[in-house]
Amino acid sequence: MILTVTLNAALDITYRVPALRPHAAHRVTDVTERPGGKGLNVGRVLAALGHDVTVTGFVGGGTGRLIRERLTGVEDALVPVAGPSRRTVAVVDARTGDTTQLNEPGPLVTAAEWAAFLGVYGELVAGAEAVALCGSLPPGVPVGAYAGLVRTARAAGVPVLLDTSGEPLRRGVAARPDIIKPNSDELAELTGSHEPLKATQDARRRGARAVVASLGAEGLVAATDEGRWRAAPPARLRGNPTGAGDSASAGLLSALAEGLPWPARLTRAVALATATVLSPTAGDFDRTSYEELLGRVGVTTEVTAA
Numbered sequence: 603m604i605l606t607v608t609l610n611a612a613l614d615i616t617y618r619v620p621a622l623r624p625h626a627a628h629r630v631t632d633v634t635e636r637p638g639g640k641g642l643n644v645g646r647v648l649a650a651l652g653h654d655v656t657v658t659g660f661v662g663g664g665t666g667r668l669i670r671e672r673l674t675g676v677e678d679a680l681v682p683v684a685g686p687s688r689r690t691v692a693v694v695d696a697r698t699g700d701t702t703q704l705n706e707p708g709p710l711v712t713a714a715e716w717a718a719f720l721g722v723y724g725e726l727v728a729g730a731e732a733v734a735l736c737g738s739l740p741p742g743v744p745v746g747a748y749a750g751l752v753r754t755a756r757a758a759g760v761p762v763l764l765d766t767s768g769e770p771l772r773r774g775v776a777a778r779p780d781i782i783k784p785n786s787d788e789l790a791e792l793t794g795s796h797e798p799l800k801a802t803q804d805a806r807r808r809g810a811r812a813v814v815a816s817l818g819a820e821g822l823v824a825a826t827d828e829g830r831w832r833a834a835p836p837a838r839l840r841g842n843p844t845g846a847g848d849s850a851s852a853g854l855l856s857a858l859a860e861g862l863p864w865p866a867r868l869t870r871a872v873a874l875a876t877a878t879v880l881s882p883t884a885g886d887f888d889r890t891s892y893e894e895l896l897g898r899v900g901v902t903t904e905v906t907a908a
């Protein structure tokens with residue numbers, strides 16, 4: 603079983619508008635609603651790839667009920683909280699496909715709710731083959747939360763991927779996760795360097811065993827203890843990138859669970875991320891594109907392992 607953690611689950615709402623203009627009223631032409639938050643997206647993609655998946659984290663209120671009702675293909679081990687789960691709104695400009703994201707902060711989590719989660723997490727980790735810790739922290743959850751969750755997974759000998767940002771990422775990295783998957787902004791914020799290859803090496807020195815940075819349409823750059831690679835899609839593709847990074851995380855974990863080497867992990871991650879951008883629904887991947895892309899992702903070695 604692969605365990606994904608979404609401490610700040612969301613009901614993701616996507617609005618499509620003919621053209622997005624600040625200060626204007628807009629007619630929404632299309633609305634979709636689905637369970638979101640990065641770990642739930644990772645879990646959905648892993649389940650679609652045929653893995654057994656358990657999802658945990660927090661859900662509450664009417665939004666939490668909707669999130670739970672709409673979860674399919676995964677084991678639900680979400681922990682209830684009194685406050686309502688958040689909504690996120692992605693507004694897609696139909697002319698350009700550009701997406702503007704509005705993310706609510708999430709419910710206030712009490713100390714008792716956090717303690718209840720830690721108990722559930724400890725039990726689930728013991729039976730997991732890999733763990734993904736994903737997304738922002740809701741109010742009330744300690745800023746060092748991911749560092750503690752990384753340490754629990756490491757103590758159980760379970761590989762752990764961390765995908766978050768800011769101070770929770772900084773502290774989480776120091777707890778030595780097996781993989782971090784920042785985007786270029788998150789990596790620059792962590793390391794102070796805007797040169798991705800240099801920054802990935804720097805993030806490894808801070809504690810991450812492997813760093814896989816997503817560079818948007820250019821694909822991924824990875825620094826690991828086995829080598830450094832770039833992995834790129836065959837062409838620059840336009841579409842809604844929401845959830846593409848989560849699909850990349852799912853690809854990394856799926857290939858890791860199957861014991862595949864790094865270049866194959868990166869190929870799967872880029873093919874899934876690209877197939878997610880190509881999917882009409884945000885956060886889903888287009889299976890035909892995914893299978894076709896697997897043979898067309900270019901992986902190049904950067905230098906030998908440092």
Ligand SMILES: O=P(O)(O)OC[C@@]1(O)O[C@H](CO)[C@@H](O)[C@@H]1O
Nearest residue numbers: 612638639640690705737738845
């Ligand atoms: O606020 P966070 O937790 O950083 O990100 C939340 C979020 O924008 O990320 C996903 C896409 O990666 C969406 O499903 C989700 O709503």
